[in-house]
Amino acid sequence: MKTIVVVGGGITGLSAMYYLQKIKREYKLDTKLVLIEGEKSLGGKIHTVQKGDFIMETGADSIVARNENVLPFVHELGLDGELVYNATGISYIHTKDKLLEIPKDSVFGIPMTLESLFSSELISAKGKLEALKDLFRKNKHFTKETSIGEFLEYFLGKEIVEKQITPVLAGVYSGGLYNLTMASTLPYLLEYKEKYGSIIQGLGKNKDQFQSASNKKFISFQNGLSTIINRLEEVLEDVEIKKGTAVKSIEKGDDGYNIGLADGDNIQTEYIVLAAPHQVAEKLLNEKDLSEEFAKLQNSSNITMYLAYDIPDEQLPKDGTGFIVAEDSALTCNACTWTSRKWTHTSKSSSLLLRLFYKKSNPAYQHLDSLSEEELLKVAEQDIEKSLGITEKPISYEVTKWNDLMPVYSLQHKSALDTINAKMAELFPNVLLAGSSYYGVGIAACIANGEETAGKVADSLL
Numbered sequence: 001m002k003t004i005v006v007v008g009g010g011i012t013g014l015s016a017m018y019y020l021q022k023i024k025r026e027y028k029l030d031t032k033l034v035l036i037e038g039e040k041s042l043g044g045k046i047h048t049v050q051k052g053d054f055i056m057e058t059g060a061d062s063i064v065a066r067n068e069n070v071l072p073f074v075h076e077l078g079l080d081g082e083l084v085y086n087a088t089g090i091s092y093i094h095t096k097d098k099l100l101e102i103p104k105d106s107v108f109g110i111p112m113t114l115e116s117l118f119s120s121e122l123i124s125a126k127g128k129l130e131a132l133k134d135l136f137r138k139n140k141h142f143t144k145e146t147s148i149g150e151f152l153e154y155f156l157g158k159e160i161v162e163k164q165i166t167p168v169l170a171g172v173y174s175g176g177l178y179n180l181t182m183a184s185t186l187p188y189l190l191e192y193k194e195k196y197g198s199i200i201q202g203l204g205k206n207k208d209q210f211q212s213a214s215n216k217k218f219i220s221f222q223n224g225l226s227t228i229i230n231r232l233e234e235v236l237e238d239v240e241i242k243k244g245t246a247v248k249s250i251e252k253g254d255d256g257y258n259i260g261l262a263d264g265d266n267i268q269t270e271y272i273v274l275a276a277p278h279q280v281a282e283k284l285l286n287e288k289d290l291s292e293e294f295a296k297l298q299n300s301s302n303i304t305m306y307l308a309y310d311i312p313d314e315q316l317p318k319d320g321t322g323f324i325v326a327e328d329s330a331l332t333c334n335a336c337t338w339t340s341r342k343w344t345h346t347s348k349s350s351s352l353l354l355r356l357f358y359k360k361s362n363p364a365y366q367h368l369d370s371l372s373e374e375e376l377l378k379v380a381e382q383d384i385e386k387s388l389g390i391t392e393k394p395i396s397y398e399v400t401k402w403n404d405l406m407p408v409y410s411l412q413h414k415s416a417l418d419t420i421n422a423k424m425a426e427l428f429p430n431v432l433l434a435g436s437s438y439y440g441v442g443i444a445a446c447i448a449n450g451e452e453t454a455g456k457v458a459d460s461l462l
Contacts, residue, residue: 002031003269004457005259007247007284009037010044011443012435013275014232015073015450021238023458031461033239034267036259038246042233045405046443048224051396053348055224056306058400060443061343061355062086062218062225067444069451070219077231082221084345092323093122093167094331094387099323102168107210108186109160109168110152112203120164127159135198139190145414148185149177155199167324170334173408173441176361184409222345225443250284252428271430271457275450277405278437287427296416297437298408301360303368303401305380306339307394309352313340315390316352323387332368333383334359352390356380360406373399407437432456 004020006013017035024031041047045059063070065085074080092099102109105116111131118128134155142151148169153161166177173180182190192202203210221227233241242261249260256270274281282294322337337355340347347353358368368376377397384390417438424431432453439449 002029002271002461003034003256003267004031004271004273005034005036005267005269006273006275007036007259008044008273008275008280008435009035009039009042009241009243010275010435010446011046011229012446012450012453013037013044013273014042014229014236015447016273016275016434016453017236017239017450018232019451019454020457021236023454024238027458027462029461033236034242034269035236035239036242036245036247036261036267038244038262040244042241042243043226043229045402046225046229048226049398050224051308051398053351054306054308054353054396055343055346056308056339056353056355056398057225058304058398059402060225061337061339062220063228063443065217065219067442067448069448070444073447074219074228077228077235079221079227079231082223082227084220084222084343086218086220086342087321087344088217089319089321089341090317091168091321092317093164093326094323094329095122095163095326096328097330097386099317099320099387102164102324105207106164107203108172109165110156110189110203111200112207112210114200117160117200120160122164123160127157127163130157131160131200133157134200138197139193142182142190142193144183144187144190145181145411147178147411148180148182148189151182151189152177152199155193163326167326170324170359170361179408179410181409181411181414183414220343220345224346247284249286250431257431271432271460272428273432273434273453273457275434275453276437277435278407278433279404281433281437285424285428285431289427290420290423293416293419293423296410296412298410298413299404299437300406300408301365301369301401301403302406303358303365303376303399305356305358305376305400306398307354307356307377307380307384308347308396309354309390309392310395311352311390311392312350313338313347313352316341316388331383331386332362332364332379333357334362336383336387354384356383369401369403373397407441409441430457430460 047058049056091102103116103120105112111117196202245263251258259267278297321342324335333356335357340353434453
């Protein structure tokens with residue numbers, strides 16, 4: 001009998017084990033499946049908190065629905081009846097003490113039409129004219145491994161990148177645009193530039209695709225994202241799940257590996273999936289030949305805060321779902337989601353629920369990180385009063401800190417990962433890295449990575 005151990009009970013580890021169980025049953029394999037999670041509960045960064053009539057997420061608040069693996073996965077888990085979709089509406093940028101609308105017909109602030117470009121209140125006439133160089137400037141040296149920031153500035157100009165695109169993209173991806181690759185952000189922009197000769201025209205030619213995707217673009221569940229974690233734990237019937245005991249060591253032997261646990265137990269195994277943050281994987285492997293490349297994998301930090309109010313969310317600007325903060329804003333936060341408006345299931349009484357984000361790239365972050373929850377609440381209240389004019393006190397709140405656990409895919413990410421994988425194939429055969437540290441930060445990407453990783457193990461077994 002072969003043993004397969006998955007280290008890490010987040011969405012990647014759970015997805016990998018789900019597909020391993022499926023493969024085991026389909027091929028009637030004589031295998032033992034073990035999932036190890038150091039925390040007392042599964043889910044990793046996915047955790048739903050319920051406070052009164054409000055549903056709050058400590059990590060991601062949704063899953064991108066259009067990824068081809070997501071809805072079939074949800075269907076297999078029998079969760080179709082629990083699905084909820086986001087409400088669509090206007091997104092704003094808070095700049096110079098005002099909320100200005102991100103132009104319609106734009107993708108991450110990038111205009112899909114000339115009408116969208118020239119309707120923007122966020123950039124000057126000069127900046128709009130500069131963006132027209134996209135129509136005639138040719139691509140001679142940009143590839144998917146070059147900087148998304150440099151690419152956009154070269155073809156659309158510095159002003160629109162700084163004032164309209166950067167606030168939006170920075171709200172989605174950790175790290176600065178000039179340190180992120182095309183491949184890890186918006187690789188299709190390069191394809192559009194080469195095919196249509198223009199980013200704007202390329203987006204315009206594919207406008208229907210983006211507009212259809214914007215409707216019902218994200219999904220969650222009636223009782224929050226922990227629903228999918230709880231269901232996965234239920235259906236992993238052929239899996240031995242060990243919670244609340246961390247892996248302390250991995251030692252290579254003649255016939256496989258010995259995994260030492262914090263509770264003193266040991267597990268002998270032939271296959272290991274390390275679905276844990278890269279710094280955890282590096283420590284467990286304890287291999288100096290991997291240290292240089294592991295050091296190139298980067299993380300960031302953030303603080304999120306929910307504020308729940310005993311007032312109707314009708315007080316918010318009509319049809320809005322939130323705002324992103326520009327550099328010239330006096331606000332401390334980086335973004336604010338109007339959660340009760342965007343996700344109606346999160347507020348059973350239709351009262352106001354807001355979520356604020358404070359990222360490590362924020363100049364005030366080091367100071368914010370030193371504050372108590374009560375002090376952070378005061379900062380958040382000031383941001384809400386300045387941006388939305390709300391002076392009422394929240395009736396409850398939730399603070400979450402993710403310290404050095406938010407992956408950032410820098411320009412050196414892919415080459416470092418390729419080298420790590422090549423060396424691991426030699427040094428640690430049948431040990432695979434998986435998860436957001438390496439292959440995509442969204443939940444959908446993690447599910448896909450879990451399935452792909454399970455397939456790699458199966459290829460070796462069958």
